[in-house]
Amino acid sequence: MGTREYVIKRAAICVTTIFTIIVVNFFLFRVMPANPVDMMINPLLGREAARPEIREALIRSLGLDKPLWIQFIVYLREILSGKFGVSFAAHRPVLEMIAERFVNTLVLMVTGNILSILLAVMLGVVAAWKRGGLADISSLISALTLSSMPMFWVGGIIILIFSVHLDWFPMFGTTTLGMSHPNTLSYIYDYLNHLFLPMITMTLVSFGGLFLIMRNALLDVFSEDYILTARAAGLNNRTIIFNNALRNAMLPLVTIVAIRLGFMIGGSLLTETVFSWPGLGLTIYQAVNARDYPLLQGAFLIITTLVVLSNFVAEMIYGYIDPRIRSGITKG
């Protein structure tokens, strides 16, 4: 399989996946037990809106009287032109609300997960270098325990300790409520101060899985012939680890991050909810509680599409770094 076929095949799979998600998203919100019109009327206007003429008008304006396939085409056209509908609760375009909150999620996910990856790589090296040693066993147990904890509960415990008990960091939000910032620096300080606890939570909830994968990758690398040769040749451990082992273990990191992206999104969603951190996850939580279906549908579609696209990008990067992948030598 040549490079070009590899790219085409991956792209085709990526497009199919996104299309499937769009189709599922469309039908999911139309087959649900409650009628979409009832769901729109009730939260919007209260009981009086159950008047038949308002119902009729709404059904027509939403195009719900048309055949399903026409509805689907309309829906597809709207999505492609960036219209994700209007939120019931906030009466604002969904895309606008999501765009506004995207940055916060990005900041939380990137900082938290970078810390987590660094930690996983460091401990992974120590653990895999002496398999079965004290460091290996203890980090293995911590990783397994951490990934057995409910993520939102980890956030709760962190709040309990560092916010309620010690009062070192604020509990929720991105900035102090009602505080006016004299300059950008003070704003940034306030933001970072609020970021700290959610970031640590994110780091902890991501760590378990990342460590286990990293340790496995390093165990594989350490048992390779060239490492044994390097050891036999009397190179010192540091040189072997940094020049040979880490470089090769870094290779799968791209895929690991891509594979775990969906998981990280889940972690971010729960962390944001616990800390009222206004990102995409909190948006989903609020949409669920307000039964704000357009917002929920839009946020879900955008998140899943982003994950699928990042997976595609990761596959491309991986194929570029490691030619074995794109030539199909290591299949499966």
Add this chain to the structure above:
Amino acid sequence: MSMSRFTLYKKRLKNFFTQFIESKSGVIGLFILLFFVFISVFANYLSDYPIKATQGDLTARFKPPSMKHWLGTDDVGRDLLTLIMYGGRISLLIGFMAAAISGGIGTAVGLLAGYFGGWKEEILMRVTDIILVIPGLPLMIVLAAVLGTSFWNIIFVISIIGWTGTARVVRAQVLSLKERPFIESVKAIGAGDGRIIGLHLLPNVFPLIVAQMVLRIGISILSEASLSFLGLGDPMSVSWGMILHWAFSTGALSSNYWWFIIPPGICITLVALGFTFVGYALDQVVNPRIRRR
């Protein structure tokens, strides 16, 4: 024939058991699980306190741990230790059910894809890949929000995203079994597809499926906790996640009612860890890909 098969299984079981108890973490996990199963099953004998919200003692809300209430009381004055013991029933039950259903779906998909191959395999594995790439929690949230929150819906939602791992493991194993001589010989005798799958492939992949399912129970319990925390649990059934939902939503965090928050989380963690330990230990014994390592 049936006799020799019986003795064969008996011997395998004995082998399996001696290998399993070699794993220290597996045994520890098993004891953790037995403990929690015990207190959940016998909750009604172990405690006299009621668990209905209306039967709480409103004069004793948010009381810290004492001799009377070992783990304190909740927002409507119910005994938290009692709630936790009963909560174990629901959490474990949802975990078992969801793992069983996702195990069933995964087994069916894996067997069919692996055995038949061709376009059937292509379609089944594409569907698996698609579900695998969609972020699990957001998908569960959307499904739960759309379907409505009930005991069975929660189980359905957790199962529908949880079968992909089993499907892949089973398929890989079937692909290698298919090439073995014994499958070829039963085919030569003229055994039908159903017979080969049910009588020859399934028994051989069954241990793998059990290991996958055990690992899945812990994950399902965690998923249920997350859904409940987000307000998508069944309010009629007290699970550990539901207790935590009540704790978080009644402001137990900012009021420092730590006894309302810490114990249910520890229970979830220990049980999830127990299933992980047991699942890994089982996998070590039965999974030919891991055993060699």
